[in-house]
Amino acid sequence: MDDTVSIPDERLELIFTCCHPALALEAQVALTLRTLGGLSTDEIALAFLVSFETMSKRLTRAKHKIRDAGIPFTVPPDHQLPDRLAAVLSVVYLIFNQGWGGGRVDLAAEAIHLGRPLADLMPDEPEVLALLALMLLHDARKAARLRDGELVPLDDQDRSLWDTQQIDEGRALLRRAMTRRRTGPYLLQAAIADLHLYQPRDWRQIAALYERLARQTRSAIVEMNRAIAVAEIDGPEAGLTILDRLDLDHYRYFHSTRAELLRRAGRDGEAHRAYRRALDLAQTEPEQRFLAERLAETRPSERAEHKTAGP
Structure with a gap:
């Protein structure tokens, strides 16, 4: 009996082919992003919040496993698609995120293009x-995220x-x-x-959904987003209490989030340092300009600098 399936998009077919369950999930996703997604090793490392060297080693190990185990590079039959779905979804979403957060509009559009036939295939x-x-x-x-080349926060968007x-x-x-x-x-x-x-936004419902999502994923980034919602409900110090438990030093949005809450809490000196760290990690020019403005707004006054400098 022929158990093959017709995948309605050649690129999506290749993604299913690359996402072989003999590899660890992260290896499936990373290798597929490198081979088919058009992402560099640097971009993939950033997506996984690891160093370039760590991601390079993971990719090399995955390639060696494919070679040594003789893993076939073939389109999976219909009954095997669910086993590969988690990796395929991760690939598509990470391509989208690189486009959305990294300024690559072509990648965001490509991810949506992949998502449509995937929804047709598995409705x-x-x-x-x-x-x-x-x-x-x-x-x-x-269309509303940028105005004259400047990043526009959600609440200020047209x-x-x-x-x-x-x-x-x-x-x-x-x-x-x-x-x-x-x-x-x-x-x-x-x-x-x-x-x-x-x-207005229902911050209590948003916080509750982030709490459910955090339990499912155990993701520090989800906890960071929950902190934003908690800060809207209970104030910036409550959000900072959550952020201070997280290990996300290499994630630019962690530092910009922390900086914003510190600024709202009146802790401008700490906010200034956090904005500086976020600016150092920023990838796109609109992000850099936005953070540079925030950095200037929180710059300590000369009097404050003199007082903290000591005798």
Whole structure:
């Protein structure tokens, strides 16, 4: 009996082929991003929050395992697709994130292009539907994220520039995913992204969803985002209490988040140092300009500098 499946996109077919379950999940994702995703080893290392050297070694080990174990480079049959789905979803989402956070609009569009045939291929998988919803809800704001080359925070964005048709499509996909009665990490993230589009935002619900997501993923980045929501509810010091438990020194958004909460707490000297660290790690020019402005706003006064300098 022929158990092969017709994957409706050649690039997506190759991703399924590369995501072989004989490799560890992180190795599957990293190798596929390097081979097919168009990402450099530096970009992949940044996505995984590890050093270039660590990621280089992981990629080399994965290649050696493929060679030594004789892992076949073939399209998997239909019944094997679910075993590869977690890695495929990770690949697509990391491609999107590199486009969204790294200023590569082409990569964000490519990820959505991959997400559509994936949803056609597996229409009953809630995480597939939720991932596409998540990407669409974020991408719908792309025209409003920059103004004259400057990064615009969500609360200051011109909502008339948001793509309402894309938002409607994302919300429809989210509703479909919710009817499957399985709540995975992409569904939770899509629900959070949707809540962020409403004004005023329901920070208690956002914080509760981040708490559920943190329990599922055990991710420090999720905890960082929960800290933002907690700060909106209980004040910046409550958010900082969460952040101070996290080991995310090489993650630029950790430092910009911490800097913002420190600024709101009136701790300008600490905020200035955190903005400096975030600026050192920033990847795109709009991010760098935004952080440079914040850095200037929190620069200690000459009098304060004199007092802290000592005799």
